[in-house]
Amino acid sequence: MIDPITTEIIRCALLQAAEDMNTTLIRSSYTPVIYEAKDCAVALLDADHNVLGQSSGLPIFLGNLEVCTRETERLHGRDVWREGDVWLLNDSYIGGTHLNDVTVYGPIFAGGELAGFAASRAHWLDVGSKDPGGSMDSTSIFQEGLRLGPVKVYAGGEPCLDLHEVIARNVRFPHATLGDLRAQISCARTGQRRLTEIVSRWGVPTVLAARDQIFAQTEALERAAVAAIPDGVYRAAGFLDNDGIDLGTPLRVGVTVTVSGSSMEVDLTDCADQATGPVNCGAAQAVAAVRVGYKLLVSGDVPLNGGSFRPLSVATRPGSMLAAESPAACQYYYSHLGLLIDLVVAALAPVLPDKAAAASYGDSMIVQFTGTDPRTGKLYVSQEATVGGWGAWEGGDGETCLINNVNGALRDMPIEVLETLFPVRVTRYEIRPSTGGAGRWRGGNGVVREYEFQGDTSLSLWFERSVTPAWGLAGGSAGAPPRVTLDPGGPDERELLKVNALPVPAGTVLRCESGGGGGYGPPADRSPEAVADDLAQGMTGA
């Protein structure tokens, strides 16, 4: 029988081990997408692939790194693990995300016995897709770049040069990419070292006993939270605008949540078949998105570990957009996941009014432009996500101009940095008033960001959620959908939301307006003071 003190100290040590892995990865990565946007995650696993500690930069990487070690073992048997080996995979149908997300993992041995695994996932800048950085119009995984199954990148402590060669010759920025790979390998080594230290300090039986206690405690806390939700079947559905190829066909995502005692089942089978365009993901990622919704509503502050999510099961339908199979394109794997997270919240909102919020503006809303910089003659690629409005809740207005739910620490690009790096001018960066849904509590407003291109450029856009804009709750109104205008007020004015590699001449203005969040409660119930303040601050009107 292990005492609570040792258990707690071991729990803290495991969490710290994951934090150290994360710090190592961020500290030594080469590209801002990892060290600045934190498009990465790490996990320390036990020998049975349970999470001992994890740290996630991106919410939707929550608790699904273990699918990579599990799948490797399923394919090659448990004897495949050897000391000094490090593995790598980026297959969308295993990891669930796009090929840019590469998981690097290695077994950890203590006294000759398999003690666990250290894993990290990080977004690589480019993996050799048909367009730099990833395409908005790919129709098969084979257009999206280098796809690697479980392969060894280190064997017996020695680098596998053949794999390094394959990578170096299939990506556009080999130097930075191999640098990021090295950062992930150091991260795995940090995890290996920390877990070995923990096991040698307390011994395997004590660590295993502590692990069982920690998992049981987490499960007990989560089961109590689920049991507090009234039993029942709860549903919500929404639509993705389209798949980026067939712009006229919205794609349905339906969610059915069944709560029974201390268990919750989420059924995702009622969703569109896998699409032609790149809006598909592997089942692992759909599970992760459901877990984000579950964490937001049910397990808020409960520590994350192998005991997490035990009350939760998720059903997907192979061949659907949320459990895609080869050769479905997966580059924009997250567009429907943002929607899915909001739908899980919407389904449970009637029974969890003190936890839920109305929907948010919903997607990353990507603006990408590329060309030759007339100031330097060099090629450049600029890619930005756009902030928008979040949903209101009982007791508070939704936040205005905030990054979407699948992103975490991503910050907008300062105007002064953007104009220095790229031939563009930002002429407006403002709150878009009256776009949050009305309600007793108002939805957050979207943003207006206006660009004037200073050189000929090739423009790609991915704006979403015009078919199902952010819905309100409890009588609140929906937020406004996004709107993107090229050459506003000019002779060639046109509205568009998605486009791939559109040539745009220098001097053209692009106005991007993101959507608002949903309102909460009947608009007539809003206090006169709040209505007056909205007007005074210019959040409504205009």
Add this chain to the structure above:
Amino acid sequence: MDIGGTFTDVVCHDDRSGAVLAAKAPTTPADLADGVFAALGQVVTDPSGIAFFVHGTTQGLNALLERKGARVLLLTSAGGRDVYQIARGNRDRMFDLRYRKPAPLVPRQDVMEAGGRLDWRGEELIPLDEEDVRRAARRVREEGFDAVAVCLLFSYADPVHELRAGRILREELGDGVLVVLSHEVAREWREYERTSSAVLEAYTGPVVRDFLARIEHRFAERGLAVPVHVMQSSGGLVDASYAMRHPLQTLLSGPVGGTMGGVAAARLLGRDNLICVDMGGTSFDVSLVVNGRPDVSSEAHVEGHPVLMPIVNLHTIGAGGGSIAYSEAGALRVGPRSAGAVPGPACYGRGGTQPTVTDANLVLGRVDPAWFAGGQLTLDGDAAGAAVATLAERLAMDPLQLAEGICDVANAKMAQAIRTLTVEHGVEPRDFALVAFGGAGAMHAVFIARELGIAEVVVPRYPGAFSAWGMLEAEVRRDLTYPYFRPQDALDGPDMAACLAGLERQALDALTGQRVPPERRRVEHAVDMRYEGQDYTLTIPLRDADEPAEPEFLAEIAARYAEAHTSRYGHATPEAAVEFVMLRSTGFGTFERTAAGRVRDEAAEPYVRDVIFDGQVHSTPVLRRDGLPGEFAGPAIVVEQTATTVVPPGCMVGVDGNGFLIIKVDNTARA
């Protein structure tokens, strides 16, 4: 003097006798000056005899925390009105549907735009619309704003529009309204961060200015003949007249005193690398001294608001004497919830019933109940015992075992906070000594050191007033920056050297203004660099202002950059091109130093009490800090006015010539 949230600590060094005195008085939030003079009165009878006075203040920070700062109007470039409200759009909590950004200090209706625009090189595209600026001035007058913050796009590249707007505003508004120009606060790119810095200066500035004027006035009344000095967030000192013009620099002036004490301790001990840990009632602050210098960064967040200014890097976690232990699903947790000062730990007898770290220490016998905080507070051992016993019953544990466990968990968490900072910096804690201060730091330091494999713990004199002592040992410091964007193939070495020479002159003038004599002034130079295409920069020191003019400069600085990159990020790209972003010159002025003074000897009779270490009862001498033997072995408890030091069995303690305790940690207890 360190004006903290609860207490105002003072340390006084007598130049003639070499004696050092410390005292404290309750902080008086209504007028901090009252607490200052109450504390001062305990160590100095006649202020006219003071040769040097320095203090750190939380005045500006309090105004921010309590949202009682000035009413500010913000003037921005046309089209950029909402840069401040959008605040870069990021979240720092990922799993929160109800996330709100830190509330802006200026509401949206108090933000106005001025026409005019510069491009990325600072060249004018549209002239400044002066009528817009005058309109803003009219509103300030009519609505009674206290301050105006101006942040125009690309003012770091050329401040021409900001300077013009500033002249108009000052002309229209006179001296009664503080006008803050963003490029004067922080001449760095990134408009949101620069706006936030300017707004913070405008918001806290009038409050800090009033406070400093009050202090100076009351000192003058009492005959103080020397300028009042103030600690800056950078760890350097300035006089009050400068701080009144640049009040933002004092925002975090209190806590950094401890780090500067660490720098002084490093010098006295002849050790370059120290980990400084400050543990009080509610928080645990870690900072580093590397190669004898404080670890200073050029950007920080204060209550969620970014500030671009030199600032000592402090990593803070919620762990202190007041951290509450509780059970959750059968598990033991300690902190970050704190009992605070009210009700405080159960043993304070103010109604607290949940066991805290202090209660656990008391149950273990590691605190002398009659001599806590220098005898100012008598602790209730029964209340502590009852609180621990209640939790022990819930967890089905022996109360003594639980008490030690509460300390062990708190120690493990504090050790992890240290590890977070050292892993970030790519350094190994084993290569450092640990300096422990704050009321509770020395109670836990040896246990924390064991967790990290650290061999030596240093407990300075007056650990509870160490921040105040550190201020006394700090230098005058002025930081100057100059944006200097040049890719390596556009580098003009003599031009860079000429710019640095100009900065050096400014820095020396500033030191003259601070009345630092010429032989005690020096200027250090550095340049911010990055690889082409990188976002983030590293600050690379230069030998002197002339170095860039040397023929081999580019090769040498690139190599130095690669070395710094490897040490910070674990790798470098020697073949990649570098670019230069910013020149930094820092003027330092030192004051005459005397070795840390000897302390009055007040030998008291030691006695012996039972203390629990590793589940065993040890007969442990309780020693007064005044009058310790030169060397002794653990177990021992050392008590003094401001703190308690716990020395477990197996450790050897030496008292050095400065009166510091040097504890050799027995690390065999743990592999």
